[in-house]
Amino acid sequence: MFDIITDSACDLTLDTAKQLGIEVVPFYVSLDGEHYRKEGLEIPVRDFYQFMVDNPAAYPKTSLASIEDFEKAFRAHAEAGRAVLCLVFTGKMSGCVGSARNARDLVLEDYPDARIEVIDSAAATVTESTMVENAVAMRDAGCTLDETVTWLEAEKSTNQIFFTVGDLDYLIKGGRIGKVTGRAANMLGLKPMILFKEGEIFSGGVARGRQKSFEKALEQLMNYLDAHGGTPDDYRITVGYGYDADEGKRLWMQTRAALRAKYPGAQCEVGLLQIGCTIAVHTGPYALGMGVMRRWKKQN
Missing domain, CATH: 3.30.1180.10 (Hypothetical Protein Tm841; Chain: A;domain 3)
Known part of the structure; x- marks a missing residue:
């Protein structure tokens, strides 16, 4: 058995994430280019869209989840002796995969026997969510972490x-x-x-x-x-x-x-x-x- 972590670019709601038994590490959103808030937690997606509609000349920005954000998530699972599969937003549009892999390496320094697999999903939004759903289906069917990683890497294209x-x-x-x-x-x-x-x-x-x-x-x-x-x-x-x-x-x-x-x-x-x-x-x-x-x- 293994645990699944993803980032908020998968666009699954917090309720859906809870139902699926996964953990979501949020991206950050800025409406003014200076102050950043956690997507879905500190700024609802609906409020974000309303700002865009009300302010058509404004161009909000996002910032990837930090190394520290992923490290905190991974460390909790490593301490509990739980293997982790982490699916992240496409590396061609974000440095999120780098953050996750650097965080994994930091955790492995303290927990060398921990298992943390980070996959660049090559996906976003609706397809990142489908990749997560496939991973959940495999986990719940009793597939091993190796089997799940192999299938996802082969089929993500x-x-x-x-x-x-x-x-x-x-x-x-x-x-x-x-x-x-x-x-x-x-x-x-x-x-x-x-x-x-x-x-x-x-x-x-x-x-x-x-x-x-x-x-x-x-x-x-x-x-x-x-x-x-x-x-x-x-x-x-x-x-x-x-x-x-x-x-x-x-x-x-x-x-x-x-x-x-x-x-x-x-x-x-x-x-x-x-x-x-x-x-x-x-x-x-x-x-x-x-x-x-x-x-x-x-x-x-």
Whole structure:
């Protein structure tokens, strides 16, 4: 048996984390660039989004969980003689994996027999959450830590996110997309499609209008399933939304209906969660889309 620790970039709520029996180390959020508060603990995600909507010219920042934060978490488990699996936000967008690994090394100096495995999830938000859920399923099914690490490392490359944003201002500000391209798209009323894979953000094309961008994201998900084979039941699929919960619910319903129409014999379970601060500082308040990763299944 082993314990699971992750960071708040997975966007699982505190209640969900408690239900899953995992520990979440929070990122830090700053609305003014000076004062930082713990995501989800000292500043609710809803308040963060409201600030973004009320202050469109402001660009909040996040800061990764510190070495000390991870060390405190790891040390408690090492003292109790518990092995740890730690899944962290993609190393291509954050130094969080470095913080976690440095913290592990510090704890191992005092507890050389402790077992602390740190995995760069190459994921974020809805796909980091699905990776955590896969780890929980394996833990609860009695898989060893080695078996779990091996499977996650082999399958983490299957995680992808297909999403859109309200405009490109935040991606331009964060240097994720060129100013000329971004401003031209904004002026033409085009909705950018964003692809997250292999731990980083890429352009996924454009769509004309918000509804068309929903349809485009769903089309990209269907293409992914066609390319990778199987049915939706072989994957964990989760819809993520930003400020607008109603919009997220609509896309969730559309996604589930489309999957059930194409795969009538499958259950087509689809999760729904609110995208947290760590990704929202890059995408703005109106990110919307879905993530997918292969689902672990116990072999009979």
